[in-house]
Amino acid sequence: MSDDVFLRVNDVSKWYGDEQVLDEVSFEMDRSDVTVLIGPSGSGKSTMLRCVNRLAEAQEGSITLDGEEVLSPDTDVDRLRREVGMVFQSFNLFAHLSALGNVALGPRRVLGLSAAEARERATSQLERVGLADQLESYPAELSGGQQQRVGIARALAMEPKLMLFDEPTSALDPELIGEVLEVMRALVDEGMTMLVVTHEMSFARAVADEVVFLDDGRVVERGPPEQLFERPEKERTGRFLERIASHD
Amino acid sequence: MSAPGSLALAAADSLGALAPSTAAGETPLTAATVGSVSESIDWWLVGDPADWWFVLRNVDYLGGGLLLTVGLTVASILLGFLVGFPAGAVEVYGDGRWKRLVETVGVVLRGTPIVVILLVIYFVVGVPQVNLGIGSISPAVSAGIAGLGLRSAAYQSQIFRAALGSVDDGQLEAGRAVGLSRFESIRYVVVPQALRRSIPGFQNEFTIVLKDTSIVFAIGLAELLTRGYDLFTQQTTAVLEVILFISGIYFVLTFTTNRALDYLGTRYAIPEGEST
Numbered sequence A: 001m002s003d004d005v006f007l008r009v010n011d012v013s014k015w016y017g018d019e020q021v022l023d024e025v026s027f028e029m030d031r032s033d034v035t036v037l038i039g040p041s042g043s044g045k046s047t048m049l050r051c052v053n054r055l056a057e058a059q060e061g062s063i064t065l066d067g068e069e070v071l072s073p074d075t076d077v078d079r080l081r082r083e084v085g086m087v088f089q090s091f092n093l094f095a096h097l098s099a100l101g102n103v104a105l106g107p108r109r110v111l112g113l114s115a116a117e118a119r120e121r122a123t124s125q126l127e128r129v130g131l132a133d134q135l136e137s138y139p140a141e142l143s144g145g146q147q148q149r150v151g152i153a154r155a156l157a158m159e160p161k162l163m164l165f166d167e168p169t170s171a172l173d174p175e176l177i178g179e180v181l182e183v184m185r186a187l188v189d190e191g192m193t194m195l196v197v198t199h200e201m202s203f204a205r206a207v208a209d210e211v212v213f214l215d216d217g218r219v220v221e222r223g224p225p226e227q228l229f230e231r232p233e234k235e236r237t238g239r240f241l242e243r244i245a246s247h248d
Numbered sequence B: 001m002s003a004p005g006s007l008a009l010a011a012a013d014s015l016g017a018l019a020p021s022t023a024a025g026e027t028p029l030t031a032a033t034v035g036s037v038s039e040s041i042d043w044w045l046v047g048d049p050a051d052w053w054f055v056l057r058n059v060d061y062l063g064g065g066l067l068l069t070v071g072l073t074v075a076s077i078l079l080g081f082l083v084g085f086p087a088g089a090v091e092v093y094g095d096g097r098w099k100r101l102v103e104t105v106g107v108v109l110r111g112t113p114i115v116v117i118l119l120v121i122y123f124v125v126g127v128p129q130v131n132l133g134i135g136s137i138s139p140a141v142s143a144g145i146a147g148l149g150l151r152s153a154a155y156q157s158q159i160f161r162a163a164l165g166s167v168d169d170g171q172l173e174a175g176r177a178v179g180l181s182r183f184e185s186i187r188y189v190v191v192p193q194a195l196r197r198s199i200p201g202f203q204n205e206f207t208i209v210l211k212d213t214s215i216v217f218a219i220g221l222a223e224l225l226t227r228g229y230d231l232f233t234q235q236t237t238a239v240l241e242v243i244l245f246i247s248g249i250y251f252v253l254t255f256t257t258n259r260a261l262d263y264l265g266t267r268y269a270i271p272e273g274e275s276t
Helices: A045-052 A077-083 A099-109 A115-128 A144-156 A174-189 A201-207 A225-230 A235-247 B003-018 B020-026 B028-040 B049-057 B059-093 B096-111 B114-125 B139-166 B169-177 B182-219 B224-234 B236-267
Strands: A007-016 A019-029 A034-038 A060-065 A084-087 A162-166 A194-197 A210-215 A218-223
Touching (some): A019 A045, A019 A060, A019 A210, A034 A045, A034 A201, A045 A162, A045 A194, A077 A084, A084 B169, A099 A115, A099 A144, A115 A144, A144 A174, A174 A194, A201 A225, A201 A235, A218 A225, B049 B059, B049 B236, B059 B139, B059 B182, B059 B236, B114 B139, B114 B182, B182 B224, B182 B236, B224 B236
Parallel strands (some): A034 A194, A034 A210
Antiparallel strands (some): A007 A060, A210 A218
């Protein structure tokens, strides 16, 4: 069966010991789609995200990315990750490298570019996220918002075909969230395919093609944001959205 | 004059001056004796000029010992690093048989007195004479390097195990996420950070190995301290002078190398910025 779907997550289940954290999760994305995973903490959304680049291993189900089976034991995991960018909640910038060094490491060591080429690519990616003036700064010298933008540039420098965002703004002070969301919006406008775990509902509403609501490792409901946010079909979805809204 | 005696009395004297009530109350005799003797001390020079002259006449002999001390230290630290760093990495990242093997060897080496390690290597295992282009290393020196080096490896492995383990897991994960293999992530992301964190522990280890080289007397080698011992058994009045002279050398060695490592730590420190 030929498959035009870019990312297909099909009945993915995962257990940590006896505890089931994902229970037959399914959704699809087309190229240039933005899908946002929402749900209470512990609902499995970060784990789901990490299964896509195999930082976590799903035990059942299948994930196909651009026609290739992700979960197969034969999959070259390093190549998969080269093509899938990831942005972490806690940034995880390489602490001993400057912003430039952080972004250049992948192109240099994974893609095999020369030092000069890697540097050039890193510089342009840092310019892209508005950090042209911080090339030589080290992570500890940067604000949280700047660090996360370096994290995005680091992932973009590998020219990924899919970007994963794992609560990219959850560790940030409120006043720094905007600059990161702005960079992400620009990516959406450029047509980047993005799978995003976030609690930023206004961001989800504005840019998502589909919102997937997870609870207890299960997909409770999924649909376009206007439908899911305005007319949730399931009672649980509505309760979750109300709780979130009361804190906004 | 008996130099150690006069120094001890001088020390007692200053103690007495600092706490006269205690000293006078508990040991009145000492306080009284010190008062009379202290006048005969040459305050401009600790020890006796004749004994210092004896030390200087034998400076070549001590220099030979110094060479052995430095050679043993450098070679042992190097061997300890070359074996200890991979061993520490195996303890952190390895699993199964290799990890258990490394851990067991480490526990045995750290739990065995260094004299026993040296005797076993020299007399039981046996070490051949090693011929280099410019000269040869005697079996005793080879055994000394092997023994001190392996024990240092066992300790250095723990320094590096702690340093590697202290680097946040997220660093390795971020390396994997850009497509670096596990080995590359460790090599390019974790190790550079761990090496910086291991400098203080390494300074300790270096200092300990330097001073422990004297233990090779057990296999017949005479390095700096053993040669000093040799000297003051020949001229028993020169104990203080010999010990002070040798201590000075040890101090210069430990001080300069520790400062050099301090410099290395500062030079490669990760910029912190102002705390926000």
